[in-house]
Amino acid sequence: MSKKIAYGIISVAAVLIISAHTGLSAEEKIRTPAEASHFMQYTQHEDIVRFLSRLDHLSPELEVRIVGRTLPVQNYGAKDLFLCILSEEGAGSPSKIDRSKPTFFLVAAKHGNEQSAKEAALSLVRDLAVGDLRPLLRDVNVLVLPTANPYGNSLDQRRNEQDLDLNRDQVKLESPEAETINRVFRTWMPEVTLDVHEKGDGYYRVSIGCVSNVNIHARLQDFERGVLLAETAEALAGKNITYHEYLITQAMGIDSSAGVRYGREDTAGRQQMKRFSTTDLNDGRNSLGIYETLSFIQEGASRHDLATLKERTGYQYFGIRFLLESVARHGEEINTLVRGLRRDLVAKASVFAENDLVHLRMRYARDPEDATLTIQEFRRSRSPIRGILTVDKKAGDPLTAADIRPNPSGSEHQVVDQVVENWFPLVEPTTSVARPLGYIVPASHQDVIETLIKHGLELHLFTADFPLETEAYQITDIVPAQYDYLPPESIDVENSAVRTVAKRGDIYVPCAQPAANLIPCLLEPQSQYGLIRYWMYQLVPEKGDMFPFLRVTRAGDLPLVPYRSWH
Ligand SMILES: [Zn+2]
Known part of the structure; x- marks a missing residue:
C-alpha cells in the first residue's frame, strides 16, 4: 500500500469521526438561512432557532442565551430574543468572560424591514463560531443579538408588535425589545457597541455614525472617528465598498430624530440641512454611549427588496467585520480608555461641584473651519x-x-x-445644570420609578419621613410641545433651596453610578431627552407649578435602604 493511499484512508476515517460528532463532513460549510435560500427569502425567527441550534452544537466558542421575549399579538405569538455569546473560553455569563479583552456588542434589525442587518449578523456569528473569524476571539469577546424585532421582520415592517419604533424607545423602555437590549448592555457592560440598520439607497453603501451627545466624553468620539472608523473606511475602500460617516438630512428647525410623526405642513418650505447622527438618547447609539461607551450605528444603503438582499448583506457584513477587526487590534487601548472614563465619571458624580455640568439641551452648529x-x-x-x-x-x-x-x-x-452649504457638523450645549448628588422621586410617580428600574439604575428607598435641604424647580414659563416625544418648546425654571420632608416610600436616585450622565437627562424638567417629553408620564407642568423631582446637592446621612437590588 502506498503512503498516499494510507493517508487517504486516515483522512476518510477522520471525516467519519467528525461526521459522527457533528453530523457534518469536514468540507461542508454551514450556510446561513439566507444563503441556503439563495437570498430568495428573508430569514424568519424559526430559521434562526434552527441555525443557532446547529452552530451551538458545533462550536465550543458559542453560547446562546434567551435574554428576552416579545409580546404575543394576534397572528404572531411571543418570540424569544437570543443573545449569541462568542468567546475563546466559551463563556456563558459576564463573570466568566475574559475581561483582559474588550467586549463588542452587536444589535441588528431593530427595524424589522432592515433585513440585511440581521442576515449580516448571522453570517458574522457563523464566521466567528466555526469560520475564518475564529482567531479574532483571541483579542475580543463578541455579543450578538441577531434579530431585535422578530415581529417586524416577519411582516417586513419597521415597528414592533406594539407599533413602537424600537430605535426611539431607549429612554422610556416601553417595549420588551428595547428593555432587553438595555438589560444585556447593563449586565455585560461592553466597551464597544454597534447598532446595525438600513437607510434609503445611496452612493455610500456603508455609513457608520459615532456618539454625538456632548455629555459623552469627547475622547470617545475622537477615538471612534480618528482610529476605529478611519481603519474601517480604509478596509472598506480595499473592497471597493463606498463609505462615509453617517449623515442625516433634515428640514432646518425640526428635530427629525426624536420619534415624532411630523405632518407635511411641519416641514414644507423649510431649507434642508445636513448633520451627523442625532444627539438624542432614545436611540441605540447614544443610549449606550452615555455610559462612556464606544458606541456606533451602521446604516447600509438599501432598496429594501429581495433582488438586492445578497449584495446589501455583503456590504453590511464587511462594515461590521472591519469595525470588529479594528476593535480587536486596539483591545488594550480601548479597555484603558473606556474603563478609565467610566471610573472618572462615577468619581466626579460622588462629589457636588457647581462646575460639574450635565448638558440638557444642545443644538447642531456650523464649523467656521469646515464651512461646507x-x-x-x-x-x-x-x-x-x-x-x-x-x-x-x-x-x-x-x-x-x-x-x-x-x-x-x-x-x-x-x-x-x-x-x-447648510452643513452643521458640530454640537453645542445650550442648557446645562450642575449635576446634583441625587434626586428624590416621590412614590406617587410609580411609572417613572418602574422606568428607572428597567434602566438597571441603583435606587434607594426612604425608610422614614426625613426633613432635608433640597433644590426645587418652579416653572416660571412654559410653551408645551405640540407632539408626544418632544420636550416643551421652551421652559423657564427658577431653582431655589427648599427645606422639605422626603416621605417614607419615596425613592432616592444617587448620581454616583455608571448612569451619572443619564440620570439628570432623564429627570431634569429642562431636558431635551427626558421623561418629561413622553406624555405617558404626565410630567408636563403648568406655569407656576413645582416640578415633582427634587435635587439633593448636600451630602448627609439619609434613612435609606437599597430598593429592589436583587436580580
Ligand atoms: Zn433603522
Missing part, C-alpha cells in the same frame, strides 16, 4: 446611461463597443459631487 461639505451622490439620468466613453470622440465620429465601458453605478444613475 462635499459628498458624492447618485443622480438619476433623464435618459439611461449606455456606458462611459474610454476615448475622446467628436460628433460624427464612429463609435464601437470597444470605445465604451459599462457605467459602474448602473444605467440609471450617474455619480455627481454635491456641495452642502
Whole structure:
C-alpha cells in the first residue's frame, strides 16, 4: 500500500469521526438561512432557532442565551430574543468572560424591514463560531443579538408588535425589545457597541455614525472617528465598498430624530440641512454611549427588496467585520480608555461641584473651519446611461463597443459631487445644570420609578419621613410641545433651596453610578431627552407649578435602604 493511499484512508476515517460528532463532513460549510435560500427569502425567527441550534452544537466558542421575549399579538405569538455569546473560553455569563479583552456588542434589525442587518449578523456569528473569524476571539469577546424585532421582520415592517419604533424607545423602555437590549448592555457592560440598520439607497453603501451627545466624553468620539472608523473606511475602500460617516438630512428647525410623526405642513418650505447622527438618547447609539461607551450605528444603503438582499448583506457584513477587526487590534487601548472614563465619571458624580455640568439641551452648529461639505451622490439620468466613453470622440465620429465601458453605478444613475452649504457638523450645549448628588422621586410617580428600574439604575428607598435641604424647580414659563416625544418648546425654571420632608416610600436616585450622565437627562424638567417629553408620564407642568423631582446637592446621612437590588 502506498503512503498516499494510507493517508487517504486516515483522512476518510477522520471525516467519519467528525461526521459522527457533528453530523457534518469536514468540507461542508454551514450556510446561513439566507444563503441556503439563495437570498430568495428573508430569514424568519424559526430559521434562526434552527441555525443557532446547529452552530451551538458545533462550536465550543458559542453560547446562546434567551435574554428576552416579545409580546404575543394576534397572528404572531411571543418570540424569544437570543443573545449569541462568542468567546475563546466559551463563556456563558459576564463573570466568566475574559475581561483582559474588550467586549463588542452587536444589535441588528431593530427595524424589522432592515433585513440585511440581521442576515449580516448571522453570517458574522457563523464566521466567528466555526469560520475564518475564529482567531479574532483571541483579542475580543463578541455579543450578538441577531434579530431585535422578530415581529417586524416577519411582516417586513419597521415597528414592533406594539407599533413602537424600537430605535426611539431607549429612554422610556416601553417595549420588551428595547428593555432587553438595555438589560444585556447593563449586565455585560461592553466597551464597544454597534447598532446595525438600513437607510434609503445611496452612493455610500456603508455609513457608520459615532456618539454625538456632548455629555459623552469627547475622547470617545475622537477615538471612534480618528482610529476605529478611519481603519474601517480604509478596509472598506480595499473592497471597493463606498463609505462615509453617517449623515442625516433634515428640514432646518425640526428635530427629525426624536420619534415624532411630523405632518407635511411641519416641514414644507423649510431649507434642508445636513448633520451627523442625532444627539438624542432614545436611540441605540447614544443610549449606550452615555455610559462612556464606544458606541456606533451602521446604516447600509438599501432598496429594501429581495433582488438586492445578497449584495446589501455583503456590504453590511464587511462594515461590521472591519469595525470588529479594528476593535480587536486596539483591545488594550480601548479597555484603558473606556474603563478609565467610566471610573472618572462615577468619581466626579460622588462629589457636588457647581462646575460639574450635565448638558440638557444642545443644538447642531456650523464649523467656521469646515464651512461646507462635499459628498458624492447618485443622480438619476433623464435618459439611461449606455456606458462611459474610454476615448475622446467628436460628433460624427464612429463609435464601437470597444470605445465604451459599462457605467459602474448602473444605467440609471450617474455619480455627481454635491456641495452642502447648510452643513452643521458640530454640537453645542445650550442648557446645562450642575449635576446634583441625587434626586428624590416621590412614590406617587410609580411609572417613572418602574422606568428607572428597567434602566438597571441603583435606587434607594426612604425608610422614614426625613426633613432635608433640597433644590426645587418652579416653572416660571412654559410653551408645551405640540407632539408626544418632544420636550416643551421652551421652559423657564427658577431653582431655589427648599427645606422639605422626603416621605417614607419615596425613592432616592444617587448620581454616583455608571448612569451619572443619564440620570439628570432623564429627570431634569429642562431636558431635551427626558421623561418629561413622553406624555405617558404626565410630567408636563403648568406655569407656576413645582416640578415633582427634587435635587439633593448636600451630602448627609439619609434613612435609606437599597430598593429592589436583587436580580
Ligand atoms: Zn433603522
